[in-house]
Amino acid sequence: MxxxxxxxxxxxxxxxLKSLMSxxxxxxxxxxxxxxxxxxxxxxxxxxxxxxxxxxxxxSLEDFPLFNAGKGAVFxxxxxxxxxxxxxxxxxxAAGAVCGISGAKNPVIVARxxxxxxxxxMLAGEGADEFAVQQKMEMRPDDYFFTQQxxxxxQDALKEDKVQLDHTDKKFGTVGCVALDKAGNLAAATSTGxxxxxxxxxxxxxxxxxxxxxxxxDTCAISCTGVGELFIRSVxxxxxxxxxxxxxxxxxxAADLVVMGKLVKIGGEGGLIAIDKDGTIAMPFNSEGMYRAxxxxxxxxxxxxxx
Amino acid sequence: MxxxxxxxxxxxxxxxLKSLMSxxxxxxxxxxxxxxxxxxxxxxxxxxxxxxxxxxxxxSLEDFPLFNAGKGAVFxxxxxxxxxxxxxxxxxxAAGAVCGISGAKNPVIVARxxxxxxxxxMLAGEGADEFAVQQKMEMRPDDYFFTQQxxxxxQDALKEDKVQLDHTDKKFGTVGCVALDKAGNLAAATSTGxxxxxxxxxxxxxxxxxxxxxxxxDTCAISCTGVGELFIRSVxxxxxxxxxxxxxxxxxxAADLVVMGKLVKIGGEGGLIAIDKDGTIAMPFNSEGMYRAxxxxxxxxxxxxxx
Numbered sequence: 001m002x003x004x005x006x007x008x009x010x011x012x013x014x015x016x017l018k019s020l021m022s023x024x025x026x027x028x029x030x031x032x033x034x035x036x037x038x039x040x041x042x043x044x045x046x047x048x049x050x051x052x053x054x055x056x057x058x059x060s061l062e063d064f065p066l067f068n069a070g071k072g073a074v075f076x077x078x079x080x081x082x083x084x085x086x087x088x089x090x091x092x093x094a095a096g097a098v099c100g101i102s103g104a105k106n107p108v109i110v111a112r113x114x115x116x117x118x119x120x121x122m123l124a125g126e127g128a129d130e131f132a133v134q135q136k137m138e139m140r141p142d143d144y145f146f147t148q149q150x151x152x153x154x155q156d157a158l159k160e161d162k163v164q165l166d167h168t169d170k171k172f173g174t175v176g177c178v179a180l181d182k183a184g185n186l187a188a189a190t191s192t193g194x195x196x197x198x199x200x201x202x203x204x205x206x207x208x209x210x211x212x213x214x215x216x217x218d219t220c221a222i223s224c225t226g227v228g229e230l231f232i233r234s235v236x237x238x239x240x241x242x243x244x245x246x247x248x249x250x251x252x253x254a255a256d257l258v259v260m261g262k263l264v265k266i267g268g269e270g271g272l273i274a275i276d277k278d279g280t281i282a283m284p285f286n287s288e289g290m291y292r293a294x295x296x297x298x299x300x301x302x303x304x305x306x307x
Numbered sequence: 308m309x310x311x312x313x314x315x316x317x318x319x320x321x322x323x324l325k326s327l328m329s330x331x332x333x334x335x336x337x338x339x340x341x342x343x344x345x346x347x348x349x350x351x352x353x354x355x356x357x358x359x360x361x362x363x364x365x366x367s368l369e370d371f372p373l374f375n376a377g378k379g380a381v382f383x384x385x386x387x388x389x390x391x392x393x394x395x396x397x398x399x400x401a402a403g404a405v406c407g408i409s410g411a412k413n414p415v416i417v418a419r420x421x422x423x424x425x426x427x428x429m430l431a432g433e434g435a436d437e438f439a440v441q442q443k444m445e446m447r448p449d450d451y452f453f454t455q456q457x458x459x460x461x462q463d464a465l466k467e468d469k470v471q472l473d474h475t476d477k478k479f480g481t482v483g484c485v486a487l488d489k490a491g492n493l494a495a496a497t498s499t500g501x502x503x504x505x506x507x508x509x510x511x512x513x514x515x516x517x518x519x520x521x522x523x524x525d526t527c528a529i530s531c532t533g534v535g536e537l538f539i540r541s542v543x544x545x546x547x548x549x550x551x552x553x554x555x556x557x558x559x560x561a562a563d564l565v566v567m568g569k570l571v572k573i574g575g576e577g578g579l580i581a582i583d584k585d586g587t588i589a590m591p592f593n594s595e596g597m598y599r600a601x602x603x604x605x606x607x608x609x610x611x612x613x614x
Contacts, residue, residue, distance in 0.1 A: 127508020
């Protein structure tokens with residue numbers, strides 16, 4: 001009998017309300033989610049690795065302009081784009097991450113190159129960009145990352161001197177994917193443009209292994225989206241892994257305890273997607289909505305936005 | 308009865324052999340360790356907080372030129388200094404971290420300012436330096452960070468085109484402190500100059516909350532030193548915390564399992580210092596030596612270098 005396989009993706013969580021969404025815009029979001037979901041699923045179905053699947057699905061979400069990652073990334077305080085991404089291979093615990101990267105079309109692909117070719121796990125800032133160029137990653141000029149919607153958000157934030165528009169708007173723009181392949185290997189990847197109008201080279205939880213991104217074949221693979229600071233302080237992804245490994249909790253129970261319990265207690269709004277070594281998928285969130293989707297070899301397929 | 312209090316510090320681990328050390332140099336290292344230990348201990352003894360104690364002890368280690376942090380930080384590939392630091396308050400799970408910071412005399416003090424005044428947890432690169440200036444931190448010109456020993460190491464590394472001199476030399480230059488104060492609050496702090504001749508803005512485990520630095524009043528406080536990449540992938544500090552919390556292991560047993568078992572299995576050379584909520588101290592390492600010291604209110608006082 002063939003092993004179960006599957007994946008889940010997210011495009012960020014927050015105050016996403018049906019009352020504030022046009023039918024047309026909703027259809028666009030669903031289309032973006034479904035395209036990324038199918039990209040990853042096809043790889044898994046054809047016997048590809050979970051690392052290939054999460055990389056391809058996240059790259060697809062990065063290329064989709066409505067999500068805050070890659071094309072569509074928000075503007076920082078000085079009108080640039082500083083993106084963070086990470087990837088982790090649960091079969092080896094190998095990991096790669098970049099933070100504050102500016103010119104790479106797909107930060108998740110750079111993160112994978114960090115994992116496989118740098119001898120390091122995390123590269124930051126201009127150094128990460130240099131590495132991307134050296135690795136012949138696809139680079140793009142500033143105008144590639146321009147979208148009118150993000151520009152307008154940045155201008156509003158500048159006018160009101162809001163450092164963290166995404167916080168006050170309660171939208172945590174991040175994309176991610178977790179997958180289990182036919183060989184039983186887990187992987188996770190996350191990518192984000194961070195906070196509109198952000199200053200001081202702020203880094204969120206996405207590129208922090210154990211916080212926003214984690215995968216371990218013995219337990220599960222997780223990708224988070226939410227108030228990054230609280231996710232870092234709670235070491236969210238690794239905490240769920242440890243609850244299943246050391247306390248014997250189910251993935252759903254552990255994810256619920258962390259997202260609906262621990263995080264809520266400290267004001268950590270957001271959510272996550274998770275898949276365990278048996279192919280069980282969990283997509284809990286404590287905000288109004290989370291762009292999310294999942295598909296597995298048992299025939300389950302969901303594309304969801306609201307509670 | 309007064310509660311037990313105490314602290315432990317480290318100045319890095321690696322191939323530190325008595326056969327390669329002069330008596331004079333050994334005395335200098337011991338002096339540096341003892342000064343930092345007493346600085347932190349005096350704060351705790353006078354009823355100060357564990358956060359104040361770890362900050363002051365690490366700042367003292369940063370100011371000591373033989374350790375790879377602050378003054379004495381190694382040179383990166385282009386002859387500059389990129390330092391990382393983190394601090395965490397176990398009573399609130401508040402945390403602050405900087406990576407790739409260049410001009411601040413004491414990166415650990417900047418990390419504390421990040422924790423208390425930035426609204427963020429992690430700041431990277433030039434943005435972190437801007438924040439330090441805005442917060443009126445003590446800044447220093449490049450020549451403050453010059454030490455002949457580090458310059459010679461860098462020149463050797465350049466000649467041999469070694470990207471990771473510390474790895475081939477098997478010395479992991481990092482400093483750190485963990486403390487329990489009279490009020491029962493735990494804290495941890497870590498600071499490093501990273502790898503000699505490092506490129507691409509490499510970030511190690513020191514500023515990664517959960518990997519190189521973690522504190523939680525419910526469990527323990529931990530500061531690591533070693534091959535940063537493997538410590539990140541193993542989420543070392545948080546793993547020990549979870550083993551005590553979810554599996555009920557003692558601090559010593561959990562720290563040993565991770566340092567002497569899990570890390571050894573993947574080639575993760577290094578060590579750590581840990582203190583738990585009862586004041587128990589553990590200082591395990593799997594390398595030849597680790598600059599370390601501890602002191603507590605029961606009268607225990609140790610300053611050690613070799614196995």
